[in-house]
Amino acid sequence: MFKDTEHLIRLAAVLILAVVAFVALRAAVVPKSFGQYGHYRANAIGEIAARPVAHAGHEVCEGCHTDVVDQKKLGRHIVVPCEACHGAQAKHTDDPATIKPPKLDTAVVCSRCHEANSAKPKAFPQVVTADHAQGLACDTCHQPHRPKIEENKTEEAAASKPAVKSATGGKK
Amino acid sequence: MQIPVEGFMYPNEVELQWSVLIVLYPFITGLVAGAFILASLERVFRVRAVKPTYRLALLTALAFLLVAPLPLQLHLGHPERSFEMYLTPHRSSAMAMFGFVYLWYLMAVLLLEIWLDYRRDIVLKAQSTSGLTRVVYRALTLGSSNISDRSLSIDDRVGYVITLIGIPSAFLLHGYVGFIFGSVKANPWWSSPLMPIVFIFSAMVSGIAAVMLLYMASTKLRGKEIDIRCVDVIAQYLFYTFVIDFSLEMVDLLQRIYEADESFRSLDFMVHTRLWTSQVIIQILLGTVTPIVMLGLTQVVKMSEAARKRIYAIAGSLTVVGIFAMRWNVVIGGQLFSKSFLGYTTYKMGFATREGLLTAIVLMLLPFAILWVLVKLLPPWPDATSHASGTVPAHGTT
Amino acid sequence: MEITRRRLLVLLPAAAVAWKYIQAGTPEASPNYKLSEHWWGMLIDIPKCIGCGSCVRACSAENDVPDGYFRTWIERYHVPDWAIERPEVESPNGGKDGFPPNQSTGKNFFVPKLCNHCADSPCTQVCPVGATFVSPDGVVLVDKNYCLGCRYCVQACPYGCRFINPKTNTAEKCTLCYHRITKGLTTACAEVCPTGARQLADLKNPSDPIHEFLKTHSVQVLKPHMATGAKVFYNGMDGSVR
Numbered sequence: 001m002f003k004d005t006e007h008l009i010r011l012a013a014v015l016i017l018a019v020v021a022f023v024a025l026r027a028a029v030v031p032k033s034f035g036q037y038g039h040y041r042a043n044a045i046g047e048i049a050a051r052p053v054a055h056a057g058h059e060v061c062e063g064c065h066t067d068v069v070d071q072k073k074l075g076r077h078i079v080v081p082c083e084a085c086h087g088a089q090a091k092h093t094d095d096p097a098t099i100k101p102p103k104l105d106t107a108v109v110c111s112r113c114h115e116a117n118s119a120k121p122k123a124f125p126q127v128v129t130a131d132h133a134q135g136l137a138c139d140t141c142h143q144p145h146r147p148k149i150e151e152n153k154t155e156e157a158a159a160s161k162p163a164v165k166s167a168t169g170g171k172k
Numbered sequence: 173m174q175i176p177v178e179g180f181m182y183p184n185e186v187e188l189q190w191s192v193l194i195v196l197y198p199f200i201t202g203l204v205a206g207a208f209i210l211a212s213l214e215r216v217f218r219v220r221a222v223k224p225t226y227r228l229a230l231l232t233a234l235a236f237l238l239v240a241p242l243p244l245q246l247h248l249g250h251p252e253r254s255f256e257m258y259l260t261p262h263r264s265s266a267m268a269m270f271g272f273v274y275l276w277y278l279m280a281v282l283l284l285e286i287w288l289d290y291r292r293d294i295v296l297k298a299q300s301t302s303g304l305t306r307v308v309y310r311a312l313t314l315g316s317s318n319i320s321d322r323s324l325s326i327d328d329r330v331g332y333v334i335t336l337i338g339i340p341s342a343f344l345l346h347g348y349v350g351f352i353f354g355s356v357k358a359n360p361w362w363s364s365p366l367m368p369i370v371f372i373f374s375a376m377v378s379g380i381a382a383v384m385l386l387y388m389a390s391t392k393l394r395g396k397e398i399d400i401r402c403v404d405v406i407a408q409y410l411f412y413t414f415v416i417d418f419s420l421e422m423v424d425l426l427q428r429i430y431e432a433d434e435s436f437r438s439l440d441f442m443v444h445t446r447l448w449t450s451q452v453i454i455q456i457l458l459g460t461v462t463p464i465v466m467l468g469l470t471q472v473v474k475m476s477e478a479a480r481k482r483i484y485a486i487a488g489s490l491t492v493v494g495i496f497a498m499r500w501n502v503v504i505g506g507q508l509f510s511k512s513f514l515g516y517t518t519y520k521m522g523f524a525t526r527e528g529l530l531t532a533i534v535l536m537l538l539p540f541a542i543l544w545v546l547v548k549l550l551p552p553w554p555d556a557t558s559h560a561s562g563t564v565p566a567h568g569t570t
Numbered sequence: 571m572e573i574t575r576r577r578l579l580v581l582l583p584a585a586a587v588a589w590k591y592i593q594a595g596t597p598e599a600s601p602n603y604k605l606s607e608h609w610w611g612m613l614i615d616i617p618k619c620i621g622c623g624s625c626v627r628a629c630s631a632e633n634d635v636p637d638g639y640f641r642t643w644i645e646r647y648h649v650p651d652w653a654i655e656r657p658e659v660e661s662p663n664g665g666k667d668g669f670p671p672n673q674s675t676g677k678n679f680f681v682p683k684l685c686n687h688c689a690d691s692p693c694t695q696v697c698p699v700g701a702t703f704v705s706p707d708g709v710v711l712v713d714k715n716y717c718l719g720c721r722y723c724v725q726a727c728p729y730g731c732r733f734i735n736p737k738t739n740t741a742e743k744c745t746l747c748y749h750r751i752t753k754g755l756t757t758a759c760a761e762v763c764p765t766g767a768r769q770l771a772d773l774k775n776p777s778d779p780i781h782e783f784l785k786t787h788s789v790q791v792l793k794p795h796m797a798t799g800a801k802v803f804y805n806g807m808d809g810s811v812r
Contacts, residue, residue: 004323007291007316008330014314015279022258030259031716037605039262040703044713045605046598051749054632055758084624084762088631112668113622113764119646119669119678120620124765128671180659182683182730183640189721189734249719249739256699256718267722268698357796358692358728434655511730512812514659 054088057081061089064096068145075146076125085109085144106138179515186517188507191527192500193243196535198349198371199499200240201274205346205372206379207233208282208338213409215335221405227552228390229383230286235543237278243535246526266352277345281338287312288331290550292319308549346375353502360435361506366424373417378495380410381488386543388485394553400477407484411467414491418460421498438513446508446516451501459494463487603752608707609774610746611801612757613783614682616808618767621646621680625759625768626666632747632758639733640664641744642684642759649677649810657810681804681811682768684759685710685731685744686792689799693723693732702741708773708801709748714740728796746770773801 002009036042061082062069072078083089085104092099107129116126127133133140141149175186211229213219245251258275261268287294295317298309347368353359354367384406391398428436443451466487470480504519522528621644629635629642644665648658662669665680672678687710694702694710701717704710717740724732724741735742747757755761756770771780783789783805790807791800804811 004318004320004326006318007314007323008326010314010316011284011287026259034260034700037706038703039260039700041700041713041716044703044711044716045705047713047715048711048745048748049600049603049752053750053753053755055628055750055761057755057761079766080764081762083628084622084764088628088758112624113620115668115671117621117646117669117672117678118674119648119672119680121617124620128673130671180645180661183643183661183664184724184733185730187733189724244720247720249721249734250717253699253716253718256701256716260700262697262700264695265698265722267696267720271698352722356692356696356726358726507725511728512659514657514812 052090054090055083056088056090056093058083060093071143071145075148077145077147104144106142106144107133110138110142110144175520176518177515178517179510180512181510181515181517182512185507185510188504188517188519190503190507191247191519192504192521192529192532193247193527193535195496195499195503196243196532197240198346198503199378199496200236200243200539201349202346202371202375202495202499203379203382204233204237204240204282205342205375206377206381207236207383208342208379209376210380210383210406210409212335212339212342215332216339219405221401222409224399224402224554225383225387225406227289227550228387228547230282230289231543231546231550231552232383232386232539233379234282234286235539235546237274237282238542239535239539240274242538243532246531246535266348266355270348270352273341273344273348277338277341281334281341285331285334285338286550288327288334291327292324293550295319343372347372353506358511359506360433361439361509362502364424366420370417370420370424373413373420374495374498376413377410377417378492380406380413381491381495384410384484385488385492388481388488390547396553396555398481400480403484404480407467407470407480407487410488410491411464411471414460414464414467418464421460435513438509442505442509442516446518447501447505450497451505455494455497455501459490459497463490463494466490600752605706607774608751608772609801610687610708610751611771611773611780611803612684612687612746612760613769613771613780613789614802614804615767615769616679616681616804616806618765619644619680619682620765620767621665621669622764623665623668624762624764625682626664628758628762629744629747630666632750633745635742636735636737639735639742640666641731641742642682644669645681645683646672647677647679647681647808647810648674649808651676654808654810657812659812677808679808681807682759683729683731683792684802685746686729686798686800686802687744687746689801690797692726692728692796692798696722696726698722705748709746709751710743711745711748712741712743714738714742717741728793728798771801771803 031041031043033042034040037045058081065082068082072080086101089101092101111129114126114129116128120126138144177186207229210222211226211233214222214226245254248254257268257271261271263269291313294309294312296319298306298313298317301309350368350371353362353371354364356362384403387406388398388403428439463486466483469475470483475483507517508519509516524530623644626640626642626644633641635641642664643661645659645661646665646669650656650658660669669680687704687708689704689708691704691710694704697703698720699716699718701714702710702712702723714735719734719739719741721734721741724734727743732741732743734740747755747759750757751770757768760768760770769780772778773780780803784803787805789803789805791798791803792811793800
């Protein structure tokens with residue numbers, strides 16, 4: 001009887017061998033932390049969390065730039081985080097002497113928030129830059145950290161600062 | 173990445189994720205499942221007429237099944253990690269479970285059935301050839317040269333059981349591919365309980381048509397006479413399966429049109445514009461209605477053998493093209509509209525790129541090259557094998 | 571202990587195996603951070619959003635997001651009359667450079683979008699290998715050393731927040747700045763938002779103001795019919811939002 005099923009027994013042996021080899025391979029190759037919290041490599045959590053931070057956070061900026069904070073406290077931009085305009089500055093806060101944030105083109109930076117758009121809340125201060133600024137950069141008249149111009153100082157402010165033509169004409 | 177977008181798409185949706193290679197994949201596995209079902213018609217359901225295509229159908233299924241993983245590998249961002257699907261399969265993922273369904277089908281069903289059916293020929297060839305060919309045949313015998321009547325009859329019975337298991341396995345194989353799409357609730361073009369069923373029936377249609385065409389072409393190439401009774405019966409099965417497939421697709425379509433849920437307007441617009449040629453013209457008119465009408469005609473009108481053969485060849489070819497178009501419309505179509513239902517993008521298919529048209533063409537030609545090798549190694553022709561001495565088992569070589 | 575050749579033959583392989591374990595890293599997010607004490611989400615206050623795009627730029631800088639792909643983006647909605655089912659939406663470069671001037675009438679507003687860190691996430695359900703997962707503290711993350719790049723998760727996300735990073739060829743999306751929140755910082759987008767429209771929320775921390783907010787405001791999640799367990803809550807969201 002066995003003689004006539006010998007080929008099937010050989011086949012079964014080959015299959016069993018393959019399964020055993022697979023199980024052994026699996027034990028060797030599957031990452032050790034796999035399955036610790038769920039069906040994934042638990043070490044990935046630590047790897048993802050270990051990424052370096054790029055934004056320092058406004059508290060760190062305020063630690064050194066107290067003069068700017070004093071300015072901001074007088075106006076509405078106190079709620080605007082430093083890096084919203086100045087970009088990610090963790091590199092600068094780590095090495096303030098060597099790495100300096102670049103100077104901003106106010107015509108570009110300011111219009112992102114303040115360009116008139118009907119989707120913005122009605123109460124939010126917004127202007128049509130082309131009509132309002134007439135080609136001038138925003139910081140000709142406005143001090144970015146304390147942007148509101150006191151009424152009787154408008155012309156003085158415009159006169160004292162040289163008219164700065166925006167390098168980009170307000171376009172990026 | 174200048175892809176023309178109409179309306180609004182979520183920014184990450186503009187570029188298509190799954191390319192023409194992912195269209196190929198269900199098409200190829202569909203041919204496999206369909207070819208196998210045709211083979212099982214004879215083996216399990218005793219439809220004697222289609223016997224001449226039995227072995228050819230099995231080899232066709234194998235040739236296509238071997239190529240099936242290739243489009244996937246070429247598509248993956250990290251093909252070198254693909255074995256992770258077997259090492260740590262995520263049980264809730266249809267794609268992961270499919271890896272095992274594929275493996276099961278390949279090993280436990282197809283290879284086993286072919287081996288058992290051909291074993292006698294393999295042993296004889298191992299004894300009669302020399303050189304490298306002999307080494308190959310000897311390896312295939314697994315070291316056993318017993319081809320006594322009793323061992324062959326055991327093979328026959330085991331083979332019957334395997335085919336019996338193989339039929340639901342073939343349904344599972346391609347039904348699963350349908351489920352991979354049908355279970356994605358985020359995509360209303362795909363999400364449907366009908367998807368696995370539609371995929372199974374369209375697979376059967378494409379597989380039956382493909383084997384019929386291959387049988388007719390290879391018989392003519394070999395200068396032999398086509399068994400008209402065989403192709404008549406195959407065409408009949410093709411016709412009725414096609415009617416079921418078409419009905420299922422129409423049911424889905426009519427339901428969508430009637431219910432007209434939030435996605436309907438967007439999908440309707442997509443079909444009328446971006447998918448007009450591939451869906452309405454190629455898939456429905458040329459690829460489904462025309463072959464059904466042609467095959468239906470052969471069922472009701474008396475025609476000469478020559479006319480019937482011509483109709484079968486044309487209808488069969490249109491069918492295969494139509495089912496390919498169906499896969500295209502499902503995979504590509506499902507990515508052309510935005511999940512916001514407010515916009516449409518365009519599929520930019522490369523040519524000589526990793527997922528381009530040239531790659532797709534080569535991958536479609538490859539199974540034929542493999543089939544050619546298989547046919548040389550294990551000739552499936554009814555007249556090519558020698559007769560067994562003594563009693564011939566109920567099933568096996570003619 | 572004297573280093574003899576025999577001892578070295580034993581020590582070296584042992585050291586190599588130990589080094590592999592060390593290199594393999596540890597699953598803890600950071601010292602003093604307990605995974606079980608947090609369940610992260612976010613609150614988006616739509617009436618406050620001014621579409622300035624600071625969040626998109628900050629996210630891009632914080633996470634090295636490749637050009638043309640977005641871990642977060644802003645959509646601008648214009649709803650003509652009562653046509654809630656037919657809004658006009660745009661998102662030029664994801665809102666990264668803000669929005670061009672627009673004076674259209676009707677109902678207009680901005681909607682910031684990001685990964686919703688779904689508790690019943692469909693993207694993790696379909697991942698074939700377990701490369702994307704919901705962490706014990708409720709953040710949906712991608713293990714880019716394990717991901718195959720099959721793109722099934724990108725297809726399965728109803729919100730369009732995933733993409734394939736062309737440099738790593740793996741799936742990527744918002745991580746809720748996991749590397750920041752596990753260090754007691756807030757997300758980059760919430761950090762820079764000038765109006766406080768985006769705020770990180772710890773749903774497990776009773777002293778987080780979001781608990782009070784959720785009790786006193788009408789909030790929604792995106793596509794609730796998908797039952798994804800989304801944890802990004804939108805205050806003041808119009809019915810036209812997709």
